[in-house]
Amino acid sequence: MQRERWRYLLVRVVSDRRFSEEDLRSALEDVLRCFFGLTGLLQANLKILRYSPEHGEAVLKSRAGSLNIARSAVALLTQVSGEAVSAFVVRCSGTLRALRKADPGRCKLHSTWQR
Amino acid sequence: MAAYCGGCQEDTRRSGHEGMRRFADLCVRPPEWDLAVQERMAALAREAGLSSVGLRFRSEAQTGQKESTAKIFRDAGLDCAFGVEIAPASRKQLLRQVRTLRERFDFIAVRSSDPATLAAASRDSRVDLVSLELQKSLRVKHSILKACRTALELELSRILRPPAGAVYESLRSLCFEIEMVKRFRTEVVLSSGAAGPLGLRSPRDMAALATLLGLPPEIALDAISTRPLSLIKKGREWLTGRRA
Numbered sequence: 001m002q003r004e005r006w007r008y009l010l011v012r013v014v015s016d017r018r019f020s021e022e023d024l025r026s027a028l029e030d031v032l033r034c035f036f037g038l039t040g041l042l043q044a045n046l047k048i049l050r051y052s053p054e055h056g057e058a059v060l061k062s063r064a065g066s067l068n069i070a071r072s073a074v075a076l077l078t079q080v081s082g083e084a085v086s087a088f089v090v091r092c093s094g095t096l097r098a099l100r101k102a103d104p105g106r107c108k109l110h111s112t113w114q115r
Numbered sequence: 116m117a118a119y120c121g122g123c124q125e126d127t128r129r130s131g132h133e134g135m136r137r138f139a140d141l142c143v144r145p146p147e148w149d150l151a152v153q154e155r156m157a158a159l160a161r162e163a164g165l166s167s168v169g170l171r172f173r174s175e176a177q178t179g180q181k182e183s184t185a186k187i188f189r190d191a192g193l194d195c196a197f198g199v200e201i202a203p204a205s206r207k208q209l210l211r212q213v214r215t216l217r218e219r220f221d222f223i224a225v226r227s228s229d230p231a232t233l234a235a236a237s238r239d240s241r242v243d244l245v246s247l248e249l250q251k252s253l254r255v256k257h258s259i260l261k262a263c264r265t266a267l268e269l270e271l272s273r274i275l276r277p278p279a280g281a282v283y284e285s286l287r288s289l290c291f292e293i294e295m296v297k298r299f300r301t302e303v304v305l306s307s308g309a310a311g312p313l314g315l316r317s318p319r320d321m322a323a324l325a326t327l328l329g330l331p332p333e334i335a336l337d338a339i340s341t342r343p344l345s346l347i348k349k350g351r352e353w354l355t356g357r358r359a
Contacts, residue, residue: 012162014312034282036327071323075316078275088163088317 005064008049008099009092010057011074015085018053027080028060031073044069049096057090059099067092136336138318139343141169141198141222141244142270142306145184147176153184155312157191163317167194167344169306171224174199174216196221196347202249203227206235213241218357221350224268230255237263243346244268244304253291260295266342267292267301271321272308286328293329303330304346305338 044066050059062070093099203209222243225236277285325335
């Protein structure tokens with residue numbers, strides 16, 4: 001059986017208010033369900049690996065074949081628990097290590113990654 | 116040329132030149148005189164991966180205001196182009212506005228609810244971009260795009276901030292325009308249409324969304340990199356030649 005390939009996305013979340021990881025997850029799921037349906041939601045299999053409300057940064061994991069869906073979901077994110085937000089992918093990589101190493105200065109989450 | 120698969124790093128390694136792609140968003144509308152918001156927008160635009168922005172002003176915008184806004188974006192490391200958006204109600208008004216504004220801005224974008232005016236704008240070589248957002252009829256859109264010689268602008272804000280929450284209508288309209296663009300091989304430019312920091316998006320994310328809506332991946336990427344950049348270059352060359 002072929003191994004599943006993943007993409008890791010460093011996402012910048014811009015908002016005037018802080019919100020929890022659960023709120024962000026639920027907002028992303030809503031966007032995926034609304035624009036791509038349940039199949040899109042399952043295909044992308046988008047997961048939040050890290051989230052820092054202080055820095056407004058998150059690391060997401062998505063299936064490699066559904067990268068366009070994951071990127072689109074991030075672009076289409078306009079609200080998290082009723083608060084206006086915007087989000088964009090700062091960097092995309094095939095491994096978490098590469099994502100961290102590529103531009104450690106840019107990724108503020110870097111200092112908090114211990115795993 | 117390597118096949119594009121949504122901007123992943125794998126393709127960057129394979130092709131070598133993909134990582135060198137420079138991106139430009141031709142529809143950034145910073146709020147007038149709100150310096151704090153302008154600075155935030157400039158920083159976010161840079162962070163999102165843009166290298167050039169087309170600052171969109173109203174036709175009556177003063178030079179001082181344009182320059183102060185551009186300085187903020189230039190300080191953030193972005194190349195700035197000045198654009199103007201006009202919404203003429205008739206063909207006569209369109210020609211008059213284009214004649215006076217062409218020499219003051221790098222590019223001109225036209226949006227109009229009048230089909231005849233929009234059709235005239237789409238055939239005018241002095242107009243750089245036309246938007247079909249205000250056109251509701253698919254038949255009119257079809258006839259305009261069939262003879263369109265300027266680039267068609269597709270703004271992401273049409274989906275992000277649809278009028279009265281009509282997301283379905285906006286998506287349907289955008290998908291139809293993309294379908295027509297493919298059929299008639301019309302030039303297309305993707306932009307965010309951001310009027311504030313929360314409207315800005317990463318160019319590769321916009322290209323990914325356009326790809327899902329039906330635009331071929333390479334064309335989607337070109338629509339937010341090479342096409343807008345060549346449009347800015349053309350406008351600047353024209354202005355330089357005119358002044359000389």
